Amino acid sequence: RKRVVVFISGGGSNMLALVRACAAPDFPAEIVGVISDKADAGGIAKAEALGIATFTFVRKDFDSKEAHEAAIFAALDTLSPDILCLAGYMRLLTATFINRYEGRMINIHPSLLPLFAGLHTHQRAIDAGVRVAGCTVHFVTEGMDEGPIIAQAVVPVLPTDSADTLAARVLTVEHKTYPLALKLLAEGKVSMRDGRAVFTGPVASDETGT
Ligand code: GAR
Numbered sequence: 001r002k003r004v005v006v007f008i009s010g011g012g013s014n015m016l017a018l019v020r021a022c023a024a025p026d027f028p029a030e031i032v033g034v035i036s037d038k039a040d041a042g043g044i045a046k047a048e049a050l051g052i053a054t055f056t057f058v059r060k061d062f063d064s065k066e067a068h069e070a071a072i073f074a075a076l077d078t079l080s081p082d083i084l085c086l087a088g089y090m091r092l093l094t095a096t097f098i099n100r101y102e103g104r105m106i107n108i109h110p111s112l113l114p115l116f117a118g119l120h121t122h123q124r125a126i127d128a129g130v131r132v133a134g135c136t137v138h139f140v141t142e143g144m145d146e147g148p149i150i151a152q153a154v155v156p157v158l159p160t161d162s163a164d165t166l167a168a169r170v171l172t173v174e175h176k177t178y179p180l181a182l183k184l185l186a187e188g189k190v191s192m193r194d195g196r197a198v199f200t201g202p203v204a205s206d207e208t209g210t
Contacts, residue, residue: 012043021179117145137181
């Protein structure tokens with residue numbers, strides 16, 4: 001089973017969805033640690049309650065972004081992960097970090113990328129008047145929310161939606177889509193080559209989220 005470390009900044013519901021998926025005996029990955037950049041991230045308490053190793057590195061406790069990441073690297077070295085999953089980790093990583101884990105680090109974003117990358121994605125979707133929204137799991141590359149796409153899922157946008165009601169609807173499909181993408185990566189059914197997601201062998205549409 002591939003060793004996975006999950007990065008969070010908040011409630012950690014996607015982290016929990018990954019933990020639950022990994023509990024299935026035939027799932028090809030296990031969560032070996034959770035790293036947060038927020039001391040009060042709700043997900044940290046949830047991971048601890050499950051007996052998962054947790055680490056918190058608050059940015060302001062370090063002089064520089066590099067020093068902050070060096071502390072994270074040291075923790076990662078003790079965990080020897082095969083795969084990193086960013087799950088609501090609201091911090092941009094340096095090129096050094098991204099290159100070190102290129103092809104082995106994935107992120108979930110609550111929009112149908114390439115639409116609405118970055119912050120305030122739900123309000124921007126509502127303001128644009130789109131009738132569908134969703135989530136995307138992608139490889140992490142240097143461009144924010146720009147990496148090759150592994151899996152996506154779609155939900156309707158209702159005329160009555162606020163950013164909060166749309167976020168809640170998208171979150172329900174995030175919890176299904178993130179484990180699908182992790183499974184594909186852990187099984188070696190998807191990899192990143194020349195900046196593209198390359199799928200190997202038969203991959204059914206329900207394995208990539210649709
Ligand atoms: C999720 O909706 C995730 O897609 C989003 O933050 C939320 C975290 O929720 N991530 C981003 O916006 C990254 N740009 P969670 O802590 O309950 O998983």
